[in-house]
Every structure is written in C-alpha cells, then in structure tokens.
Amino acid sequence: MNILDKIVADKRQEVDLKKSLITLTQLEASVMMERTSVSLAEVLRKSNSGIIAEHKRRSPSKSVINQNLSVQDVAKGYTDAGACGMSVLTDGKYFGGSLDDLVLARASTNIPILRKEFIIDEYQIVEAKAYGADVILLIAAILSKEEIKTLSKLAKDLGLDVLLEVHNEEELEKSLMPSLDILGVNNRNLKTFEVDLDISKSLSIKIPDDFVKVSESGISSVEAIRDLKAFGYKGFLIGENFMKTDNPGENAKKFIDKIIV
Numbered sequence: 001m002n003i004l005d006k007i008v009a010d011k012r013q014e015v016d017l018k019k020s021l022i023t024l025t026q027l028e029a030s031v032m033m034e035r036t037s038v039s040l041a042e043v044l045r046k047s048n049s050g051i052i053a054e055h056k057r058r059s060p061s062k063s064v065i066n067q068n069l070s071v072q073d074v075a076k077g078y079t080d081a082g083a084c085g086m087s088v089l090t091d092g093k094y095f096g097g098s099l100d101d102l103v104l105a106r107a108s109t110n111i112p113i114l115r116k117e118f119i120i121d122e123y124q125i126v127e128a129k130a131y132g133a134d135v136i137l138l139i140a141a142i143l144s145k146e147e148i149k150t151l152s153k154l155a156k157d158l159g160l161d162v163l164l165e166v167h168n169e170e171e172l173e174k175s176l177m178p179s180l181d182i183l184g185v186n187n188r189n190l191k192t193f194e195v196d197l198d199i200s201k202s203l204s205i206k207i208p209d210d211f212v213k214v215s216e217s218g219i220s221s222v223e224a225i226r227d228l229k230a231f232g233y234k235g236f237l238i239g240e241n242f243m244k245t246d247n248p249g250e251n252a253k254k255f256i257d258k259i260i261v
C-alpha cells in the first residue's frame, strides 16, 4: 500500500466516525452555511502574484515543518502579504491539521480559504462549507470520474469553488468537466513524493483555457513562478517554503513583492 492509499483508507474510517458523531443536519445548521463564499478563481484571474499560501505543520514527505505557530497569526500574515488565498490542511494524522484550524483561519482573514483535505465523501464538502471554506480540493488520483462529477456538483450547489488536482495526463483526461473552476497540477507525485516542476509545464497545454491553472508543490523561487506563468499558470500553491520559516507571512510578503515588481 502506498501512502496515498493509506491516507484514503484512514480517511474512510474517519468520515464514518464523524458521521456517527455529527449529523449532516447538524452541519447544515452552521451559520457559515449562510456566508457568501469568495471565489478563488476570480481572485486569481485578476491577480499578478497568484500566490495561494498554505498552512502546513507537517507532511508525510517532510515530517515536521513547523509546529510552533498559531494559525491565526499565519492567516493574518498571509493576508497582509497580499496572498490571493490561503490553503488550510485539515487532516490530523498525516499533516497535523484540523477543522479548528479552518475555523480559526476563517476568523482571521477574508481572503478565500481552500480546505486542503482528502475528500472522498459528500459529507466532507458540507463540512468544508460549515467550517468556513470557500474552495474545496478534489484529487483525481483518489476519485472516479463519477465521484468527481457528484462531489463537484454538490460543491457548486453550496457556492464553493472546486480545485481539481491532477498529476498526469490520464487523470486530467478523466476529470475535465464544467463543474470545476480551477485545474491544479501537483508537481509532487503523492505516491512517491518525487517533485518535478516540469509536470506543470508538460500538462499546461492540455488544460483548456476555461479553467484557471494552478501549479502546486515544490515551488520555492520567484524564477520558478515566472517560468510557470509563461505556461499559462495564474496560481501557485506554496506551503513548505513559507511554513519552514519563523514568520511565514513576512516571507510570503517578500516573495510576493518580488513577483509584482
């Protein structure tokens, strides 16, 4: 079993347990269900920097990145830096995140928030909305075409943007459908952890222009952003490069200032 299979197997158990503790009706009673979501796709279309800055304490590939920060400070720092959006990992076992992180980030910023999660069930999408997210992530490697259709349709019905993540041509071909807003190419192979920015470059031509293109993972230089922009990318998801520092917000600001000069 590779790491992605393990994460998904654990996630199925976790979702079953959650469903038995908090019902859909209870989730739907959240005040956040009435909140009008902010479209990350729209913000990215108008942005020069395109930075989506991630809150990431640890990861399967890097182990501990930074466990000493408050998510509120990180959210405020990213907002002041001019990030287009914030990605919040909510998986506990592998990334040290939680739904509390999502709530606290929501309370600290008005920029669009992506719930970074391994979504396999409609319940998690209602949960994302109920806890204040604007965007959900769907990972093509762990979903069938039918599942992508059903999950993305529900997200759209709840007013959420959908970021569909692919890593190769096969995943891209099965996934293209109108209920997606953002096409993310993950430069990291989630089964082997190998990172290669050329994946974004080679897949870019196959992504129709109707979708906002985002390059994810392994981005650590402004030069890489300039390179990826030439391939039509409007968004860049960065986690570790900011989170490994004592002040992710300040580092994101320096990075963004260099892009927009």
Ligand SMILES: O=C(O)c1ccccc1NCC(=O)[C@H](O)[C@H](O)COP(=O)(O)O
Binding pocket: 003, 054, 056, 059, 060, 061, 062, 186, 188, 190, 193, 216, 217, 218, 219, 237, 238, 239, 240, 241
């Ligand atoms: O980051 C990992 O090790 C990882 C392992 C298995 C599944 C997902 C994983 N990461 C999720 C992400 O996509 C990244 O957190 C995100 O793109 C930011 O990447 P980076 O800038 O390299 O931290």
